[in-house]
Amino acid sequence: MSTTAADVPTAVLDLDCEHLFSGEEIAWRDKVRAFARERIAPVVDADFEDRHFRRELVADLGRLGVLGMHLEGYGCAGAGAVSYGLACLELEAADSAWRTFVSVQGSLAMSAIAKWGSQEHKQRWLPELAAGRAVGCFALTEPDGGSDPKAMVTVARREGGDWVLYGAKRWIGLGSVADVAVVWAQTEDGVRGFVVPTDTPGFTATDLTNKLSLRASVQCDVRLDGCRLPADAVLPTALGLRGPFSCLNEARYGIVWGVMGAARECLRVAVERSQERRVFGKALAELQLTQGKLADMAVEYQKGLLLAAHIGRLKDAGTLAPAQISVGKLNNVREALRIARTARTILGGDGVTSDFPVMRHMANLESVRTYEGTDEVHALVIGQAVTGFRAFA
Secondary structure (H helix, E strand, O other), X not given: OOOOHHHOOHHHHOOOOHHHOOHHHHHHHHHHHHHHXXXXXXXXXXXXXXXXXXXXXXXXXXXXXXXXXXXXXXXXXXXXXXXXXXXXXXXXXXXXXXXXXXXXHHHHHHHHHHHHOOHHHHHHHHHHHHHOOOOEEEEOOOOOOOOOHHHOOOEEEEEOOEEEEEEEEEEEEOOOOOOEEEEEEEEOOEEEEEEEEOOOOOEEEEEOOOOOOOOOOOEEEEEEEEEEEOHXXXXXXXXXXXHHHHHHHHHHHHHHHHHHHHHHHHHHHHHHHHHHOEEOOEEHHHOHHHHHHHHHHHHHHXXXXXXXXXXXXXXXXXXXXXXXXXXXXXXXXXXXXXXXHHHHHHHHHHHHOOOOOHHHHHHHHHHHHHOOOOHHHHHHHHHHHHHOOOOOO
């Protein structure tokens, strides 16, 4: 009798590590897992095919409590880092688009306002964003400076008592569906962040429609053509790149966990299919080469999960260093991709069809590998921590 992917024992794949998590952490995991399986998984293949962002799920995620769940107050759940990580894992097990949404909303836009905003910014936007009544985006990346924010050319100039923004941003998640954008721009005092309602004249977001990855999500080109903002639109305590980098580290942390969800689902599907499919008179799972592949996939998934848990505990303890986040992001995305590619080989030609989620996860992970720091960027962060020498240009 064959099993379904959902019936492959999670405890076996997870190295029986449930004892590593508290009751509260497991409760967060289980309710997000149920939501992802019931609300996202049944429709995500069609949404990926149709390039459809299911906006109605935003308020449901707000009611679930996962939007800005790591933040305190203003309607946010105040959950621990490991709870947030497990939520990211379960969302990305359904599709990277929805972990990406939660990251952009909570780890980027909401974290920027919570860390660096005025009391007025926090009161105006955080409760709305936490509840999913509003959507936020984070406009840092530019067309020619993805990995080099120092080269930012978007500017904010003082005109009387106002700020006026000019420039362009690219690959901005949620830009066209957002109600508020946190925009980073050069000023005469250095890089500053601005809270920009997206109905401000001169703010334009255009969907990128030719993506072969993250198709159930929204990424945009953003134009800032003389966006006029009041003086209090600036994030008052963010000066220099320390502001956006602090938010990027929050998002990178979620990725460390999230990609293990995609890896787990690819592994589970590969196990199930290998048990069902018969070749040369026996189940594919009985063949030594197949078991070797599955064993390697299981080992790397389990190592990645344990690494995520270790990094989460460091974060909860307040001792997590940026280079440690880079270790997690570099390793776990790289290994999740290898797991997806190996799972595809076990599925054979069927692996490139939408009958299985593996090719969708593989395509999505290519985007995740690039955003929030490429492999090369994280390798240099780790290299600097190891050698003491900075190799960035």
